Amino acid sequence: MYARRRRRYFTLMAICLALFISAWAFVRLWSVPAAIGMCVVAMVIPPLAAIVGNRRESDDRWWDEPPDDEGGGAP
Numbered sequence: 001m002y003a004r005r006r007r008r009y010f011t012l013m014a015i016c017l018a019l020f021i022s023a024w025a026f027v028r029l030w031s032v033p034a035a036i037g038m039c040v041v042a043m044v045i046p047p048l049a050a051i052v053g054n055r056r057e058s059d060d061r062w063w064d065e066p067p068d069d070e071g072g073g074a075p
Contacts, residue, residue, distance in 0.1 A: 009053035016045040 023038035 005053050005055070005057070009049050012045055012049035012052060016042045016049070019045075 019038045019042040023035040023042070027038060028035040
């Protein structure tokens with residue numbers, strides 16, 4: 001569960017770095033507006049990666065939930 005979220009986060013961040021580096025390494029030689037567009041897209045990815053990395057999944061136990069075996073719920 002945590003490994004899956006971590007893998008998604010690092011995948012998004014790797015895409016962000018690849019966009020940013022490739023934009024100014026070689027795309028700017030052909031088209032500066034395209035390089036700027038790539039940087040704008042790369043700028044949006046880190047907040048999305050943080051949201052994806054911290055999103056609760058259905059099988060996650062949250063910090064304020066009692067464990068299922070305690071029986072603290074209603075009868």
